[in-house]
Amino acid sequence: MKTTKNLQKILLMQENLVIVESPAKAKTIEKLLGKNYLVTSSYGHIRDLVKKGLGVDVNNNFKPEYIIPTDKKKLVDELKKLSKQAKMIWLASDEDREGEAIAWHLQNVLKLDDKNTKRITFNEITKDAISKAIQNPRKVDLNLVNAQQARRILDRLVGFELSPVLWKKIKSALSAGRVQSVAVRLVVEREREIMDFKTETSYKVSAIFDSVNKDEKFRLKANLTSDFKTEKEANIFLEKCKSAIFTVENTNKKPVKKSPAAPFTTSTLQQEASRKFRFSVAQTMNIAQHLYERGLITYMRTDSTNLSTLALGAAKQAIKNIFGEKYVKTRQYKTKSKSAQEAHEAIRPTYLQNTEIEGSAQEKKLYDLIWKRTVASQMADAELEKTIININISNDSEKFQATGEIITFDGFLKVYMESNDDDSENPETSGLLPALTAGQILARKEITAIQRFSQHPPRYTEASLVKKLEELGIGRPSTYAPTISTIITREYVTKEDRPGTERNYTKLTLKLNDIKSENLKETVGIEKSKFFPTDIGILVNDFLTENFPTILNYQFTAKIEEYFDKIADGKLDWIAMLDSFYKPFHKKVDDSLENSQTANAERILGIDAKSGKQVSARMARFGPIVQLGENDDPEKKFSSLKKGQLIETLTIDEALKLFELPRNLGEYEGKEVIASAGRFGPYVLHDSKFISMKKNIDDPYSITIERAIELIEEKRKKDNEKNIAKFGDIEVLNGFYGPYIAYDGKNYKIPKNQDPKTLTRDDCMALIESQKNKEPKTKTKKTATKK
């Protein structure tokens, strides 16, 4: 239907065909270009290496075997038709490596003649930029295309040669790649840092001072500039404070400026949406895609912080209108990331005058965030006055310090404040401090020393992992979300919440002339949506870093990007580059296939004192297990690790505990009662029926036979209530959503006004017949049921 519409259009004018990458972009450009141009889109790449097999002839100059993917065939046919009818074809894919390759593939696949084919690029969609582009066309840049081919082929070689090594040495269907394997490595290494982390404790001292003089009332909170290592030291200090005199040594005021953050790129948008709204990166991208398709924001996959001159002007106008002239400060930001290809603008509202939009709550939120960030980026610095008051202690060289900050000019802070990654509370800074003079004596109200603990490095969230990858130049805006999803679906990492643990700490308080010591409790280490490596993730990572250190090196991508740049500049031959990479790499692959050990991460944990048997943990066919007894022991026992346990950190006690299940609790009605834990949690097994234990109440290691019987009876009662009536193979059941009829493997509704208890077999049959016809046609064929 789209095709016919386009064809009608082209038949009218037969002039210019412009091909861009995105259909939404095509629509806006068409409006700008007017009626002599038909603008259509390629929907990204139209050709790729064959899906099966290497797709690269490594013995013939890395000749790639390209195909048009099946889901692109129709589109390509359509583009062929359109291009045949146009007098001039303008290849307007993005101005980067991938865009150039798309143009080149289009030229080849559509068999475009050099004479009526022109390559144009622009990185902002304005009338000016586009007409400039049309006036300055060029040819497809083969050097840039070759840089892309080298990138594509190298990724294929790495992925399709490494993965099979894993299938052979570890487990089938695993995967490895230049990007995903490094992402997993980051998570694994962070977890090891956390395992090795030694918590240090110290005592932080803070004081509350009052005025000595009653006419002049104030209260001042100050912190000691250094901490104490031990409770004893803190106590000695507080003892001293009893008789100390506290005087203001000096006060220090200085102006401080804060500048707004740059406009959003894909990665910074994902980070902020995660911090401010707890959106996953995929969620953010989906919402942004909708906003983009509705023409509300610019393209959402970008690494550029650049704003078009048009947008700069619009921002200036909007800020002037809303906040006034003195809030305006036009800025152009330099893109931080070295790997940036800057094919697009930063992510911004298309029309800044739209301060609000229609849409879902999430769309509104994300749009508002983008609007504020864009506007703030063009606003004046915030001006603050920072005050520091140093306080002397008469009998000690330590000093207290109070800091305060007041905003003298809010500037961009009027609309937007960037969030912080670490969720730990900021050190206390108050607003306005009392006006004090040097030499002034302060009255000690209360001094406390609180035990604090150093924190292990934080586990990655989706967004912080993306940030790290971007810093390393690994992955692209279009792949951040898919990469995250890949390492999760491969089960290399899990995204989880973990409850915290309780910790005791000490607080000393000096009030009047008494020092009170309290033991307090706090919960620490609560994790929300953080990445944890799995056993298989750790195993694969260790195998790869051991055998393929070059590929797993954090600098690998950055290094090969330098080569790709040289290829793009015409200073390096792409085949020579691939050759010098592939020769040693492939040798390593062969070598490792032949010589490396199959990896199962086995750890011998020790000897079980009770049985005298060896306890070990390793990766088995269905996941991580512990084993009691050596391999040749005919009586050896196995048990799976529990969720959250890792082979690497499992202790022998934890392992032995796993063998306590299943527990035989005794007999009930002449049949065994077993307590155990399965994939879906702890359960009681009796008469080949499984009964789930109650969360937070029952524990499979300690549950008694009496309690188990209680659960069995409770389940029976429920099941009885479930069965309302039975007529041969027709059953009337009570389900989660209320009563229903079950027949022939399918379920049927019972009208609300009907009492299910009074239904007869004929009533049921009638209900079944009346609902049978309504079955959706798309439903897959049911398998035959037993009579």
Next chain:
DNA sequence: CAGTGAGCGAGCTTCCGCTTGACTT
């Protein structure tokens, strides 16, 4: 749903970057 954990072997799996839908609950 609540198991398994060995070994054999056929046939399968797999990469990164460009783009949107077309699906169902």
